[in-house]
Amino acid sequence: MADNPDRMLTVTLPSGIWDHIIDRLGDYADQAEERPWLGDCLHCDKAHPGMCPDHQKAAEYGGQVRAWRDQIVDQLADQTATTADLVRRTRKPLDTELGHLPLRFLVRNALARAGIFTLGDLAAYSDADLLGIRQLGPRRYAELRAVLRKVADS
Numbered sequence: 222m223a224d225n226p227d228r229m230l231t232v233t234l235p236s237g238i239w240d241h242i243i244d245r246l247g248d249y250a251d252q253a254e255e256r257p258w259l260g261d262c263l264h265c266d267k268a269h270p271g272m273c274p275d276h277q278k279a280a281e282y283g284g285q286v287r288a289w290r291d292q293i294v295d296q297l298a299d300q301t302a303t304t305a306d307l308v309r310r311t312r313k314p315l316d317t318e319l320g321h322l323p324l325r326f327l328v329r330n331a332l333a334r335a336g337i338f339t340l341g342d343l344a345a346y347s348d349a350d351l352l353g354i355r356q357l358g359p360r361r362y363a364e365l366r367a368v369l370r371k372v373a374d375s
Contacts, residue, residue, distance in 0.1 A: 239297060246290040253283025304351060307366060308344040310373035315341030322372060328365050331356040 308315075317340045319329055335354045337343050343351075352362055 243290060243294060246286055246293070250283045250287035250290060253279045253286065304346070304348055304366060304369070305344040307369035307373060308340050311340065311369060313340055313372070315339060315344065319343065322368055324368055325361075325364060328357070328361045328368075331361060332365075 302310075318338060319332060319340070324332075331354055332338075332343070334356065337346065351357060351365075352359065357365075
C-alpha cells in the first residue's frame with residue numbers, strides 16, 4: 222500500500238491518554254527547540270552554541286512537532302465542543318431562525334418537530350437531548366454540527 226501523506230486517521234482514546242500524548246509532544250518540542258549548553262556538542266562553535274546544522278535541524282523539527290501538537294489540540298477542541306458552544310461561535314443572535322442557516326430540509330424538519338426553531342432554542346438543548354430527537358439521529362446531528370462549524374468559520 223502506498224503511503225499517502227494527506228490520509229486522515231481517526232483514533233478514539235480516553236482523555237487521560239490524549240492529555241499524556243499532548244504533554245509529551247510539547248516536552249519533545251521544547252527539548253528540540255532549546256539551545257544546547259556550551260560544550261554540549263563537538264560541532265558547535267563555542268561562541269555560538271546551538272548553531273551547528275544538527276542543532277538547527279533539531280530545532281526545526283521541534284517547531285514542526287509543536288505545529289502538529291497545536292493541530293491536534295485544535296481538532297480535539299472542535300470535536301469536544303458542545304452544540305451550545307458551536308452556536309456561540311456563530312456569533313449570530315440567538316433569535317436567528319434555523320431557516321436562515323444552510324441546513325438540509327430533513328434536519329430542519331426534525332428540529333422543528335421537537336420545537337427547536339431558533340439558535341437560542343438549539344443552544345438550550347444538551348447534546349444528549351438532541352441525539353434523542355426522533356428523526357434526527359447521529360448522522361443528521363453530525364450534519365447540524367458541520368453546518369454550525371461552517372457558519373462559525375465564515
